[in-house]
Amino acid sequence: MSNNKKKALFICLGNICRSPIAEGVFQKTVNEMGLGDEWDIDSAAIGGWHVGNPPDTRALDTMKKHNVPYSNHARQIITEDFQQYDYIFGMDESNMKDLSKRAPKGCKAKLLLFGDFDPKGERIIRDPYYDSDSKGFEKCYQQSLRCSKGFLEHVQKENESV
């Protein structure tokens, strides 16, 4: 049932570079693990500059290259998200500060740095928006892949210990 689903929201500053990649990769990872029905997944921005826009073409190209389907458009985080979602992931320390500032009292969601689940220990998913090439997008993809698997293993272990 949909209300039993675990809910994960991926956040970055603009919702056109990093969090769409994280969202798409996380969705693909749960699908491949046969857990697609167990998760509701979305992404959103801290800022409102790109609301309604598709991801940056470099993000779309990177996802296409790795066969990650993606068709969402940018939206800004709203207060209700903090009550709706179980997990809200930021990409860098600045995202985490902004999330903490916006979180209402009694916030249900766990606010987590996505990179804390990277088995390689690369904690920050750097903002590639102002880069002159797409290397940072490929790197974001690779980090998102490791972090998605790392986080899902973490959740599995938590479930086993209950």
Ligand code: 4NP
């Ligand atoms: P993102 O990258 O947070 O990874 O989506 C950015 C996109 C746009 C802007 C900043 C970062 N901007 O300032 O418009």
